[in-house]
Structure formats: structure tokens, C-alpha cells
Amino acid sequence: MDNSTIAAVATPGGRGGIGIIKLSGPRAVSIATTIFSPAESKLKSTPDKTPRTKENSRGGFQSHRLYLGHIIDPENRRIVDEVLLCVMKAPRSYTKEDVVEINAHGGQIAVNTILELVLRQGGRIAEPGEFTKRAFLNGRIDLTQAEAVIDVINARTDKSLQVAAAQIKGQLKRSVEQIREFLIEFLVRVEAGIDFPDDVADIVDAKAAVGEINACVIQPLKRLIQHHLDGNILREGLKVSVVGRPNVGKSSLLNRLLQRDRAIVTAVPGTTRDTIEETLNIKGFPIILADTAGLHDTNDPIETLGIEKTMENIEGADLVIFMIEANCSLTIEDYKIFNMVQSKPFIITINKIDLVNGKCPIVLPDSWMGKNSVEISALYDRGLEHLKEKIIFTAFGKDPIDVEIAIVPNLRQKLLMEDSLRESEIITRELENGTPMELIAIHLQEAIDSLGQILGTNVKVDVLKEIFSRFCIGK
Numbered sequence: 001m002d003n004s005t006i007a008a009v010a011t012p013g014g015r016g017g018i019g020i021i022k023l024s025g026p027r028a029v030s031i032a033t034t035i036f037s038p039a040e041s042k043l044k045s046t047p048d049k050t051p052r053t054k055e056n057s058r059g060g061f062q063s064h065r066l067y068l069g070h071i072i073d074p075e076n077r078r079i080v081d082e083v084l085l086c087v088m089k090a091p092r093s094y095t096k097e098d099v100v101e102i103n104a105h106g107g108q109i110a111v112n113t114i115l116e117l118v119l120r121q122g123g124r125i126a127e128p129g130e131f132t133k134r135a136f137l138n139g140r141i142d143l144t145q146a147e148a149v150i151d152v153i154n155a156r157t158d159k160s161l162q163v164a165a166a167q168i169k170g171q172l173k174r175s176v177e178q179i180r181e182f183l184i185e186f187l188v189r190v191e192a193g194i195d196f197p198d199d200v201a202d203i204v205d206a207k208a209a210v211g212e213i214n215a216c217v218i219q220p221l222k223r224l225i226q227h228h229l230d231g232n233i234l235r236e237g238l239k240v241s242v243v244g245r246p247n248v249g250k251s252s253l254l255n256r257l258l259q260r261d262r263a264i265v266t267a268v269p270g271t272t273r274d275t276i277e278e279t280l281n282i283k284g285f286p287i288i289l290a291d292t293a294g295l296h297d298t299n300d301p302i303e304t305l306g307i308e309k310t311m312e313n314i315e316g317a318d319l320v321i322f323m324i325e326a327n328c329s330l331t332i333e334d335y336k337i338f339n340m341v342q343s344k345p346f347i348i349t350i351n352k353i354d355l356v357n358g359k360c361p362i363v364l365p366d367s368w369m370g371k372n373s374v375e376i377s378a379l380y381d382r383g384l385e386h387l388k389e390k391i392i393f394t395a396f397g398k399d400p401i402d403v404e405i406a407i408v409p410n411l412r413q414k415l416l417m418e419d420s421l422r423e424s425e426i427i428t429r430e431l432e433n434g435t436p437m438e439l440i441a442i443h444l445q446e447a448i449d450s451l452g453q454i455l456g457t458n459v460k461v462d463v464l465k466e467i468f469s470r471f472c473i474g475k
């Protein structure tokens, strides 16, 4: 176990009201004592209900209490900044180690100078995510909760945040633990069967075991894996591509949904050359909306490049908004684009409904009938609520993922669940075929290990490194 004392600036760079310097480790309090001069002359004299044992008044500081004072350079006694300092003593802290937080004024120079002083007194600069890594290594949180911390920091909308916050509370951890405990209990029975081969049929009832594994392992794992597919969109954002002929109003729609003039809009066909992506929040879901170059036959080399980008964007999209105009009959190009978007879920969006007094004269061909369609006016803000509902409905179905109860594994967790599921399915087949218990035990151990890696009980060092490298410094 690393015995160093780590330090970092926890607030983002630039000017701000406050900047926080965080320390964690065995020397955190003694470093604070060396560079902090309290406004009250005697730290110990401040009234406090906590019994004043040697332990909880270490360094003169009482735990979980804010002290006003100055950071002073011990070499020249120069005042660096007026600060509020808080000591959180082990184990009642984020990392379960002694933690000190210094709330300084938010200028970069003040914050960096204090960090430098801390480092000079024996602290070491923290790696990205190292505070959370210590919280994990010291057993305060499991790996699923540590990973949820990144999701909270990166949350794009309130729904994404709700899912991540539930995970920090340990919902995913509890589900995985429950499945794993069942498998461990079953392994104990299987091993007893190996030790007492004559009684194996009494110890392990193969038929009943198949049913139990199905109900307690296979079905719950399948549900969690499905949640990854549905819920990952909350983490990554739903990719929606707006495509159509030039001039149908794609950029106007982007601007209207964003409520600002992000893309250039003109009456000249072929205005948008490059794909423009922006993130917006539709009913709590993060949507990455791409406005694309209009699709048509052209010899213009710039437009051709733009059209190639549009095709790439369609390829990577989760959903396509296929836009046509209410005031023009369908063209051969519209038919071509219709065929092009067939591989994706799409919404036929008839724009410029204002130009036809709200009555769309376009008769959609039979083959287009029954497809999702909606009439809008991007210019006059008509039908957009309906379009938003269609986007959510098409992407998530009638019951969009219930964030109150959703447990959403990330990709790493999902892959390990798939490993465990595969092994569990092999086990049920082997039980049905009467395979010897020794072989079943091997697959059980594999299934248990994969779930253990999700929780972090037997995870490899390089995997940990990879997970925590995705954090920012100071967390």
C-alpha cells in the first residue's frame, strides 16, 4: 500500500471565487500545521463537543471543522493567502485517510503557490483519480461506486446524473453481489458433491439447480446487460443525424432546438458544408444532434466532401431525422435518401408546414406509409414538441428507461457480465447432461471471478490504472 501523502488542486483552472487544494495521507495534518496559521491563536481552545482525546485533536485540529487563518510560507514567513482549512481525520474521510482541504481564493497563482508549499513539505502530486482510488483500495467504496464517480462528473443531463448517483449509493454493487453470493453458495454444494461422490445426487439436485441458476443468475444478468444497451445512451448521449436534400431546413431545426443561431441558414441550397454537432437536453436525455450537408448529386468538390461526411454521420447515428419539405413534391433525391436511411430508426420530418397553411399536400408513397412521421415548422416553432416526443419514443420505446430504478452497467461491467452469463449457461447445460461436478466447479469459479472483477475484489492492476486514468486530477 502506498504510504505517501498526495495533494492536488481539486477545482478547475482559471479564475474563480474559491480554489480548493486537497491533501490525503499520513502526513496531511502535519503539512497543514507547518503552513497554516490560524486566526484564533490557540487551535485547541476553540469550543467543541468532541471529547478532546489525543487522536481527534491531532495537530491541534479538530476533525470536520473549518478554521479561518493564513497560509504562510515557512521559509520566509510571507502570507500567501487567507483561507478556510478543514481537517477530516481517518477513517471519517473520502479516502479513509487523514484529509485536509484548503479553501483558498480562486486565483491560479494563489492556488498553485499553496500546492507548491504542500509539495515542498513532503506531499506528492496526486495522479488523476488517485483520491477515489485510495477510497476504493481502503475499502470505503467498491469499484462500481468508484466508476460512478466519473459518471457523476461527466453527467450531461439530470437523468444521466440520477443514474450515476444511484450507482454511487451502491445499487449496481448490491445486484452483482446478490448474483455472486448465489453462485458461491452453489459452488459450496458442488464441492461437497465432489467430496462425497456417493451422495452427489442428494447434495445437488441437478434439475432444481438449473431452474435456480436460470432465475437467480441468467435472467438477472440478461436484464442488467439489456440495461447497458438502453441506458448507455444516458452516459454517452443519443446520436441523432438530421439529413435531407439541400434547403429543406436542417440547419434551421438545429438552431431552433438549440435556441441560438449555431449554424448558418440561407435560402441558397448547399449552405451547410461540414457536419455540425451540438449536445442538447430533450426531456432529460442527452442528445447529440448533427446538422449535415444536404444530400444531392453534385460536382462541387467541397459539397462532395460534405456529403461524404453526412454518410459517415448516418453510419454512426442511433436515430435519423429524415427531413422533407411540405411545399414541394417529393423528388428523386428524397427517394434516394429514404432508401439510404433504412438501416437506422428514422423519423420522416415534414418541414415548412407554415407555407401550406398547416395542411400538408404531400402524399407519401405507400412504401413510406406506416413509418414514423411528423409535421413541423422549424422557422415558426411548430410541431417541435411532437418531434421531441417522437425522438424519445423511437429511441427508448413507450417506457423510456426509468432512471429511478435503472441500474446501468458501463461497458467494462457489461463485458464481465457477459463472461459470467456465458459460463452460467454452460453450467446449466452441463447439469442437464450429467457432466462431472469437477468440471462444473471450474465454470462456476469463472462465473464468480468475472462478477468479482466488477466489484473490484480480484481486479488486475492495469485494469485499475485504466479506470482511474479517466478521472480528472483532484478527484
Ligand SMILES: Nc1nc2c(ncn2[C@@H]2O[C@H](COP(=O)(O)OP(=O)(O)OP(=O)(O)O)[C@@H](O)[C@H]2O)c(=O)[nH]1
Residues within 6 Å of the ligand: 244, 245, 246, 247, 248, 249, 250, 251, 252, 253, 264, 265, 266, 267, 268, 269, 270, 271, 272, 273, 292, 293, 294, 295, 351, 352, 353, 354, 355, 376, 377, 378, 379, 380
Ligand atoms: N417558411 C419556412 N422556411 C423555412 C423553414 N425552415 C427553414 N426555412 C428556410 O429555408 C431556407 C433553408 O434553410 P436551411 O436551414 O439553411 O436549410 P438546410 O437544409 O440546412 O440547407 P443546406 O444547408 O443547404 O442543406 C432558409 O431560407 C430558411 O429560412 C420553415 O419551417 N418554414
Ligand SMILES: [Mg+2]
Residues within 6 Å of the ligand: 250, 251, 252, 263, 264, 271, 272, 291, 292, 294
Ligand atoms: Mg444547412
